[in-house]
Amino acid sequence: MPIRSLPPQLVNQIAAGEVIERPASVVKELVENSLDAGTTRIDVELEAGGVRLIRVRDDGQGIAREELALALARHATSKIASLEDLERVATLGFRGEALPSIGAIARLSLTSRTADEEHGWRIEGDGHGHYGAPAPLPHPVGTSVEVRELFFNTPARRKFLRSEATEFGHVDTVLRRLALARMDVALHARHNGRGVYALNAAGEPREHAQRVAALLGPEFVRQSLHLRQAMTGLILRGWIARPTFSRSQPDLQYFYVNGRMVRDKLLAHAVRLAYQDVLFHGRHPAYVLYLELDPARVDVNAHPAKYEVRFRDGRLVHDYVFRTVEAALRNTTPQAMTPATAGARDTLQPAPAIHTQQPMPLHVAEDMAAYAQLHAASQASAQPAATAGVPPLGYALAQLHGVYILAATADGLVLVDMHAAHERITYERMKAALESGQVTSQPLLVPQNLAVSRAEADCAETHAPELARSGFVIERRSPESLAIREIPALLKDEDAAQLLRDVLADLVEHGKSRRIYAALDHVLATRACHTSVRAHRRLEIAEMNALLREMERTPRADQCNHGRPTWTHLGMADLDKLFLRGR
Numbered sequence: 001m002p003i004r005s006l007p008p009q010l011v012n013q014i015a016a017g018e019v020i021e022r023p024a025s026v027v028k029e030l031v032e033n034s035l036d037a038g039t040t041r042i043d044v045e046l047e048a049g050g051v052r053l054i055r056v057r058d059d060g061q062g063i064a065r066e067e068l069a070l071a072l073a074r075h076a077t078s079k080i081a082s083l084e085d086l087e088r089v090a091t092l093g094f095r096g097e098a099l100p101s102i103g104a105i106a107r108l109s110l111t112s113r114t115a116d117e118e119h120g121w122r123i124e125g126d127g128h129g130h131y132g133a134p135a136p137l138p139h140p141v142g143t144s145v146e147v148r149e150l151f152f153n154t155p156a157r158r159k160f161l162r163s164e165a166t167e168f169g170h171v172d173t174v175l176r177r178l179a180l181a182r183m184d185v186a187l188h189a190r191h192n193g194r195g196v197y198a199l200n201a202a203g204e205p206r207e208h209a210q211r212v213a214a215l216l217g218p219e220f221v222r223q224s225l226h227l228r229q230a231m232t233g234l235i236l237r238g239w240i241a242r243p244t245f246s247r248s249q250p251d252l253q254y255f256y257v258n259g260r261m262v263r264d265k266l267l268a269h270a271v272r273l274a275y276q277d278v279l280f281h282g283r284h285p286a287y288v289l290y291l292e293l294d295p296a297r298v299d300v301n302a303h304p305a306k307y308e309v310r311f312r313d314g315r316l317v318h319d320y321v322f323r324t325v326e327a328a329l330r331n332t333t334p335q336a337m338t339p340a341t342a343g344a345r346d347t348l349q350p351a352p353a354i355h356t357q358q359p360m361p362l363h364v365a366e367d368m369a370a371y372a373q374l375h376a377a378s379q380a381s382a383q384p385a386a387t388a389g390v391p392p393l394g395y396a397l398a399q400l401h402g403v404y405i406l407a408a409t410a411d412g413l414v415l416v417d418m419h420a421a422h423e424r425i426t427y428e429r430m431k432a433a434l435e436s437g438q439v440t441s442q443p444l445l446v447p448q449n450l451a452v453s454r455a456e457a458d459c460a461e462t463h464a465p466e467l468a469r470s471g472f473v474i475e476r477r478s479p480e481s482l483a484i485r486e487i488p489a490l491l492k493d494e495d496a497a498q499l500l501r502d503v504l505a506d507l508v509e510h511g512k513s514r515r516i517y518a519a520l521d522h523v524l525a526t527r528a529c530h531t532s533v534r535a536h537r538r539l540e541i542a543e544m545n546a547l548l549r550e551m552e553r554t555p556r557a558d559q560c561n562h563g564r565p566t567w568t569h570l571g572m573a574d575l576d577k578l579f580l581r582g583r
Contacts, residue, residue, distance in 0.1 A: 019101045022161060023050025023150055024170035026106075029098035030145050031178050034058035037143065040201065041186040044175065048192070049167030051150050051158075059142040062114040065121040068134050071110065072125065074100045099145075104129055105157065106150045112143040127153050172196070176215050177261045180254055180288060183211050212239060212288060216252065220245065220286060225332070229324040234293050234317070236324045240271075241286035242332070243278040243563040252286035257298060259290075262309050267291070269510065270318045274325035276518055278556055279563045291321065315511040330555040334392035334567070392552055393567065396544035402536035405544045412571040418533050418547060420560035425550050427528035427561050434520060439471035441486040448484040449477070450497055456504040457482060463507055470516040472500060488516065490523045525561040 020026060027050060034042050037060025047053035063071055074097060102108055103125045113120035120139025125131045127149070151158035161167060168191055175197060179187050183202040190196060202211045205226075213221045223245035228237040241252075255267050267289075275285040299310040311317045393416070394409035405416040452460070460467070461476050471488030487496040499519055506513030533539070533547070551557045551566070560566055576582055 019097055020105060022170055023054060023167050024174045026050065026054050026102055026147055026150065027056070027171050028174045028178070029102065030054070030056040030147075031175070033098065033145075034060055034143070035178070035182055035185065037061050039142065039185060041188070044187070044189040044197075046168065046171060046189070046191045049164040050171050051161060051164070051167060052148065054147040054150070055144065057142065057144040059140065062117075062120075062141055062143055063110070063112040064114050065117065065134050068110060068112065068121055068123045069131060072099050072103055072108075072123070072131055100129075102147055103127070103131075105154055106152065107148045109146045110143070111137055111139050111145075113139045113141050115141050177254060179211065179215055181256055181259050181261055183208050216288070220252065224286075225328055227324065227328045229327075231320060233297070234291070234320050236289060236291050236321060238289035239287060240289070240325055240328060243275065243285070243329070243559050244565050245286055246279050246283035246563055247286055248283065250284040253284070254288045256290045257300075257309055258292055258295060260300060260309070264309055266311065266314055266318050266510065267321060270321035271325055273514055274322050274329060276514075277521060277561075278329060278559055283563065287325075289321075289325075291317070293317075318510055319512065332556055332558045334552045334557060391549065393548040396541050396548060399539055399544065402538060405539075405547065407544070407548060409569070412569060412575060414567055414569050416548065416551070416567040417560070417565075418539065418544075420562075420564060421551050421557070421566040422533040422547060423528050423560050424557055424566060425547075425554050426532050427525055428554050428556065430524040430528055431521060434524065439469065439516075439520065440489045441468075441471040441473060442489040442492055443473075443486045444484065448497055450474075450482045450484060450500065452480060452482055452501070452504060454479050455508055456501075459504055459507045467503075467516075472496075472503075472516065474500070488520060490520050491516075494519060528561060 019029065023046070027044065027046075031042055031044065034056060037058060039058035039060035041059050043055075043057045045053065045055040099108070099110070105127070107125065107127045109122060109124040111120050111122040120137050121134040122137040122139075123131050123134045151161070171191075175187065175189055179197065179199055186201045187197050187199045188195075199211060199214065200207075202208050209221050209226075220241060221239065224239040224241045226237075226239055229235070250268075253268070253271075255262055255264065255271075257264070257267075271285060271287060271289070279285065297312045299312070390408075390410040392409070393414050394407040397406045397408055399405055399418075400415075403417065403419070405418050407414045407416065457476055457478075457480055460474055460482055464474065467474060471486065471491070472484065473486035475483050475485060477483050482500075484496060484500060491499070499515060503513045503515045506515060539547070558566060
């Protein structure tokens, strides 16, 4: 078959196949165009899940009459004009493919008016790439786009659409993501005449939290920490849910880069790594995070749907996100949870919450030395001077069924799961001791050979000193072969070869890996569980107070190693409500 140019209509339909998958894709492209046009309010109207009708209206800058036809041409855009612009894209759209692609698979009409014009102009298409001349039409400043009968001329594509409810569900997901991306823009949406969203523009932090609660549920906000951290050229802000609000699926994870919703492996890995010490295996964190950086440092033209991005300094961004989220989770001490200090930190602003925990049926070995240390510490810290004020977790009153500690605080009552709390304390103490010095290694009687790729062997050679500090002593025997001579002593019962393979894979892809320390932490967590205060062990008041004071000094003290809460607070208002006082 000879080489020949494709007809314009076929070119547009091929492009549509890359950009337009379903009604939700159309909504995404049109709403993003509105946002790029500087709108302050967007109205979305749908019928039949968006298959019969999608109408998006904005109050942005509008399109001049002489540019309407050009707006429907491929690769015609007002957003970039040079390679330099492409390398610093700050808009959501920039390729100029959306409108002509939509017009190739649906009946599209475009009505717009600029501030300089007395009325609007409308241009209509037949779904086959043919458009009439612009006609005058009353219209406020801004743009309206109507898309009718999606895929009417491509039956093969239309048959892959799902039920109306399913298609609307995808649209709803897109609208939720965009509403979280631009809280300064009001969003109103209707489906089959029924109101779906009526979101006003949010300018203040409290209004931001209210929009997040409206879109993701008030419980997410109540169980989240608000963070904001800046370093040279990078800002990370948003909400991260406490480990106790973990999910069975990664269905509540929203990450934005310069206002663009992304599903980026590097960013997801950084957040997951920050949570690894506080979540059950198989659970997923929930978060809404916004990363801001110079547009020149990120390539947004790496995916047809622009969901994936490529960072110029990927390792730096990964490390920054990991350390910021990990630090916020580490700072969840009782002091940070008290009203007196709420909002004092720019990086960590916890929302007030009441944690609950089910009894933990842990059958653990009891280490009497732990009680000796606990009792010794209690002599100095059991009852601080009255002038020092009531500490965050208060003073112990009693022990309940050998499981919980009851303590009186300045404004109510605290209940502490003593085993879970001491497990976290012991674990953090062990980790601090491990991180303060080099990991102890154990020589292998017979070195273990490991076949790897050339890239992994090169990486192992480059990172050999770092691996040695982590307990792995290796040498390169050939271009694609390594010999493991020593392994971390704590991991003598683990599959060291597989762990090293995973570490090398991380180093090749991300330039760093915490898998060794994650494995070491797992061993320490098990030991901490076995050496912590055992449930049903009788404690004296002094020992209880010693445990409370130690919790106040321990990172991540609000949850145990399994991600469960270690304490819950009931204020006087909560107690009064229980007993109907004041009614």
